[in-house]
Amino acid sequence: MGCAYLAIGNPIAWLTLTIAGVAMGMIIFTIASGMTIVFGLMDVLNFGQGVFITIGAYLSATVFAALSGHLVSPDPGEAGLVILLAIAAAVVGAGLSGLIFERLLVEPVYGDHLMQILVTTGGLIVGEEIIKIIWGVQQVNVTLPPFLSGAVVIADVAIERYRIFAFMVGALVFLSQYLVFTRTKTGLLIRAGVHDREMVEALGYGVRRLFVATFVAGCALAGLGGVMWGLYQQTLVPQIGSQMNVLVFIVIIIGGLGSTGGALLGAILVGVCANYASFIEPKVALFSNIALMTMILLWRPNGLYPASARS
Numbered sequence: 001m002g003c004a005y006l007a008i009g010n011p012i013a014w015l016t017l018t019i020a021g022v023a024m025g026m027i028i029f030t031i032a033s034g035m036t037i038v039f040g041l042m043d044v045l046n047f048g049q050g051v052f053i054t055i056g057a058y059l060s061a062t063v064f065a066a067l068s069g070h071l072v073s074p075d076p077g078e079a080g081l082v083i084l085l086a087i088a089a090a091v092v093g094a095g096l097s098g099l100i101f102e103r104l105l106v107e108p109v110y111g112d113h114l115m116q117i118l119v120t121t122g123g124l125i126v127g128e129e130i131i132k133i134i135w136g137v138q139q140v141n142v143t144l145p146p147f148l149s150g151a152v153v154i155a156d157v158a159i160e161r162y163r164i165f166a167f168m169v170g171a172l173v174f175l176s177q178y179l180v181f182t183r184t185k186t187g188l189l190i191r192a193g194v195h196d197r198e199m200v201e202a203l204g205y206g207v208r209r210l211f212v213a214t215f216v217a218g219c220a221l222a223g224l225g226g227v228m229w230g231l232y233q234q235t236l237v238p239q240i241g242s243q244m245n246v247l248v249f250i251v252i253i254i255g256g257l258g259s260t261g262g263a264l265l266g267a268i269l270v271g272v273c274a275n276y277a278s279f280i281e282p283k284v285a286l287f288s289n290i291a292l293m294t295m296i297l298l299w300r301p302n303g304l305y306p307a308s309a310r311s
Helices: 002-008 011-042 049-066 076-109 113-135 161-183 185-195 197-202 207-233 240-255 260-280 282-299
Strands: 151-154 157-160
Touching (some): 011 049, 011 207, 076 207, 151 161, 161 207, 185 207, 260 282
């Protein structure tokens, strides 16, 4: 960050870019957290996660289009209700799609990482084609409601309202995951099932059902991330999931495989780095995240905060 500050030169611009990058990172974390818990708790490499991002984004866009009159209402409560309905549709739709995906494609390849990569990548390709059939191949525009448009100026630093909203959603997702997996019986059973499945089943709990629920939750989080990314970009294409998959894997590798805290840290670093690079030299923005990942892996080959470090 210090080098970026010197390169940017303007403290107000640097602070604005940093805050915007952190908010962008929280959106990326919302998307990446689903894949993180699936790998961290189930040891499943789901390369098809992108299709659930796309499903969530398109379902929310459908709700926005159907209720466009309410979405652009100057009343924050009315427009906010539309966003909540869109989030609900995206989460439920992505979760149900994830259940089908798990039963048909993932269940037969548990324990085989190579087959998981091949099968789930195929699922991503097929899923994108189905999305094209349902919603078409044309670009879909997403309207940002008035209460999330514009910016708030604090001490000469302009902070977009939507980025504040995105930060709050990302923080809520992180806190919810932490509480569920460390403070609830279900979360403790899932974690126990990872370490000693036979013992948990001997106590009368269905580990298989818990793992399916975890996979569905991961897909639902991807759907939520799709809503947030669609509102951020304000345009959708059927390939949005494939595009985000690359970014998600960079975040997970930087943070450490299976680590929610690492994913949060990695997502914020990626968001901030991308913002700095876009401002300093737009032509290298696409390569900034790969360069960041390379430097971090040279320093810490297992990522910043791998799951093994939590113990």
